Amino acid sequence: MNHWLIKSEPDAFSIDDLAKVKQEPWNGIRNYQARNFMWRDMKVGDLAIFYHSNAKPPGAVGVARVVSEPYPDATQFDKSDKYYDPKSDPEKPRWWLVDFELVGKFDEMIPLQTMKDDPVLSEMTVCKRGSRLSITPVDPVHFEYLCGLAKFTP
DNA sequence: GCCAACGTTGGC
DNA sequence: GCCAACGTTGGC
Numbered sequence: 001m002n003h004w005l006i007k008s009e010p011d012a013f014s015i016d017d018l019a020k021v022k023q024e025p026w027n028g029i030r031n032y033q034a035r036n037f038m039w040r041d042m043k044v045g046d047l048a049i050f051y052h053s054n055a056k057p058p059g060a061v062g063v064a065r066v067v068s069e070p071y072p073d074a075t076q077f078d079k080s081d082k083y084y085d086p087k088s089d090p091e092k093p094r095w096w097l098v099d100f101e102l103v104g105k106f107d108e109m110i111p112l113q114t115m116k117d118d119p120v121l122s123e124m125t126v127c128k129r130g131s132r133l134s135i136t137p138v139d140p141v142h143f144e145y146l147c148g149l150a151k152f153t154p
Numbered sequence: 155g156c157c158a159a160c161g162t163t164g165g166c
Numbered sequence: 167g168c169c170a171a172c173g174t175t176g177g178c
Contacts, residue, residue: 053164054164054165057165058165129170130164132163132164134163
């Protein structure tokens with residue numbers, strides 16, 4: 001099983017929003033590296049740290065699970081959607097996604113600063129300077145350690 | 155294929 | 167609001 005970190009801006013879609021729906025298509029990803037992780041590497045059952053970006057403070061807020069095979073992101077073909085991509089061919093879709101469901105929300109978020117200050121978690125991609133990728137692989141050791149810090153058992 | 159200009163992300 | 171990092175675009 002692979003482990004991941006997925007970023008979301010809580011103003012757009014927060015972990016509480018994920019709690020309200022059964023499962024959520026992770027749409028709007030328009031970066032090839034992030035797309036490749038969903039399209040090529042994610043498997044049903046994979047676990048992901050849910051991370052709030054552009055938040056005060058930013059940080060890890062819970063755990064989500066991959067619950068679908070990859071399929072084309074419908075928003076790329078919707079002219080009225082902000083993620084519409086006129087260059088994507090419906091015969092050969094450019095953007096793919098998976099669905100996530102909530103596993104659980106941490107009792108207390110682990111702020112990015114706490115992760116950066118931690119000798120183990122500071123190795124995570126999200127802690128590195130200039131890390132903008134919205135989906136990143138996570139070392140299982142870091143995943144377990146972070147859940148431990150949050151007193152959370154997936 | 156190079157690279158300058160530009161746009162976006164996201165912490166601070 | 168600022169700005170560093172970095173991906174994308176497009177002229178050449």
